[in-house]
Amino acid sequence: MRRNEILATISVDCVIFGYYENELSVLVRKEQVPYNDEIIEEWKLPGNHVRRDEDINATAARILKEQTGLEGIFVKQFWIFSAPDRLRRRPQDFEWVKPRLLDERVLTVGFYSLINIASIDNSKLIDVAKWINAYEISQLMFDHNEIFDEALKKLRYDLLHEPLIFELLPEKFTLTQMQNVYEVVFDTTYDKRNFRRKINKMPYLIQLDEIQTGVSHKPARYYSFDRDIYEKNRSERFDFRV
Amino acid sequence: MRRNEILATISVDCVIFGYYENELSVLVRKEQVPYNDEIIEEWKLPGNHVRRDEDINATAARILKEQTGLEGIFVKQFWIFSAPDRLRRRPQDFEWVKPRLLDERVLTVGFYSLINIASIDNSKLIDVAKWINAYEISQLMFDHNEIFDEALKKLRYDLLHEPLIFELLPEKFTLTQMQNVYEVVFDTTYDKRNFRRKINKMPYLIQLDEIQTGVSHKPARYYSFDRDIYEKNRSERFDFRV
Numbered sequence: 001m002r003r004n005e006i007l008a009t010i011s012v013d014c015v016i017f018g019y020y021e022n023e024l025s026v027l028v029r030k031e032q033v034p035y036n037d038e039i040i041e042e043w044k045l046p047g048n049h050v051r052r053d054e055d056i057n058a059t060a061a062r063i064l065k066e067q068t069g070l071e072g073i074f075v076k077q078f079w080i081f082s083a084p085d086r087l088r089r090r091p092q093d094f095e096w097v098k099p100r101l102l103d104e105r106v107l108t109v110g111f112y113s114l115i116n117i118a119s120i121d122n123s124k125l126i127d128v129a130k131w132i133n134a135y136e137i138s139q140l141m142f143d144h145n146e147i148f149d150e151a152l153k154k155l156r157y158d159l160l161h162e163p164l165i166f167e168l169l170p171e172k173f174t175l176t177q178m179q180n181v182y183e184v185v186f187d188t189t190y191d192k193r194n195f196r197r198k199i200n201k202m203p204y205l206i207q208l209d210e211i212q213t214g215v216s217h218k219p220a221r222y223y224s225f226d227r228d229i230y231e232k233n234r235s236e237r238f239d240f241r242v
Numbered sequence: 243m244r245r246n247e248i249l250a251t252i253s254v255d256c257v258i259f260g261y262y263e264n265e266l267s268v269l270v271r272k273e274q275v276p277y278n279d280e281i282i283e284e285w286k287l288p289g290n291h292v293r294r295d296e297d298i299n300a301t302a303a304r305i306l307k308e309q310t311g312l313e314g315i316f317v318k319q320f321w322i323f324s325a326p327d328r329l330r331r332r333p334q335d336f337e338w339v340k341p342r343l344l345d346e347r348v349l350t351v352g353f354y355s356l357i358n359i360a361s362i363d364n365s366k367l368i369d370v371a372k373w374i375n376a377y378e379i380s381q382l383m384f385d386h387n388e389i390f391d392e393a394l395k396k397l398r399y400d401l402l403h404e405p406l407i408f409e410l411l412p413e414k415f416t417l418t419q420m421q422n423v424y425e426v427v428f429d430t431t432y433d434k435r436n437f438r439r440k441i442n443k444m445p446y447l448i449q450l451d452e453i454q455t456g457v458s459h460k461p462a463r464y465y466s467f468d469r470d471i472y473e474k475n476r477s478e479r480f481d482f483r484v
Binding site for chain 2: 007008009010050052053054055056057077079080082083084105107109161
């Protein structure tokens with residue numbers, strides 16, 4: 001990559017959320033950072049500069065491919081982080097990034113992505129990448145904690161307004177599985193009866209003629225999401241959500 | 243402004259929506275564009291480059307101030323437009339912009355803004371700016387029609403989810419005024435009874451002990467928006483809106 005092939009002042013950073021067995025994770029990558037005559041390990045979100053011939057969605061897809069081996073994953077831009085001092089929050093961050101920069105001012109476009117970890121091949125992850133629990137994130141480099149916090153807020157907002165939850169569920173799922181995903185993403189617990197009452201108002205949630213097999217408890221019924229019914233029922237409303 | 247004081251590849255473009263007497267408008271500005279040995283008039287959204295010492299919100303506020311004289315207006319980033327060919331959609335656009343550019347690749351951050359035109363001093367508008375009906379926009383320069391279309395979509399989405407509608411209403415308003423704003427923004431008409439039924443579900447809409455005076459029709463009651471009640475009633479829900 002020749003240096004003039006990238007846009008010096010624009011990057012993309014990706015918050016890749018993963019769900020697996022009642023845990024919400026986020027993918028971070030390790031960097032070796034020289035600081036005070038030592039090499040310390042620091043973690044950051046996967047990111048990269050925008051290339052001259054790319055739109056930013058292509059940049060996000062490329063970062064995902066390069067760092068996770070994954071293609072065709074849902075990605076969504078959610079905010080631009082543009083504080084002039086964003087690379088200089090801690091001296092070690094700036095020391096590390098400085099030789100990599102063409103310009104000391106870089107705006108970054110935050111993308112988030114949503115993966116059902118059970119459905120992917122984790123062996124494709126690059127070896128400096130790892131999944132960490134989304135609720136146990138330590139200090140990341142630059143403004144990456146802020147980017148993560150905003151991504152989580154946006155993920156929750158979007159989950160309440162779009163049928164994104166089904167990205168995290170298998171094709172057929174039980175209502176308990178569905179409740180678990182909501183509980184993990186919103187970091188809370190719901191009363192089972194209240195939850196089912198709300199769920200019952202979703203006309204696009206289809207009860208299948210099929211129940212679990214091979215479970216030790218009373219087998220639960222499977223459900224699936226019907227996108228056609230969802231699209232047909234979409235309408236504009238006034239209540240702007242309270 | 244020295245040329246190295248701006249970020250060459252990043253700009254902000256503003257879709258400033260104005261509401262006045264049952265009409266939704268958008269602010270555009272005129273440019274003199276040389277083309278085929280003539281000078282033609284073209285229209286574009288107000289926009290400018292990001293300065294080196296600014297975050298993008300400051301850029302948006304500056305553009306609003308410079309082009310409309312307005313300060314302290316609600317502005318919100320909504321999308322980044324990053325197609326590599328976005329300045330070259332028509333030859334006359336690129337010919338006009340080329341001498342103004344430090345780099346031929348410019349990403350732009352779209353902001354929208356919402357103004358009750360009755361509450362502002364229109365004499366502060368720069369003389370090449372004008373309000374045009376939002377539903378009668380002709381061809382704008384670059385990708386600015388696309389930016390406008392996305393802003394309108396985002397405005398409508400946000401109006402259904404946030405108490406933005408009150409930015410367009412006076413402190414005290416009648417339900418007919420409120421219905422008019424919704425009808426204009428969504429470019430539709432609502433049945434009065436259905437509309438009032440929906441409105442009645444808004445606990446933060448306060449009926450005042452005051453009615454219109456000096457009107458020829460039966461005077462209507464005034465209402466106001468109670469932000470405290472709104473904030474208290476905000477809660478997370480599951481139905482992700484259909």
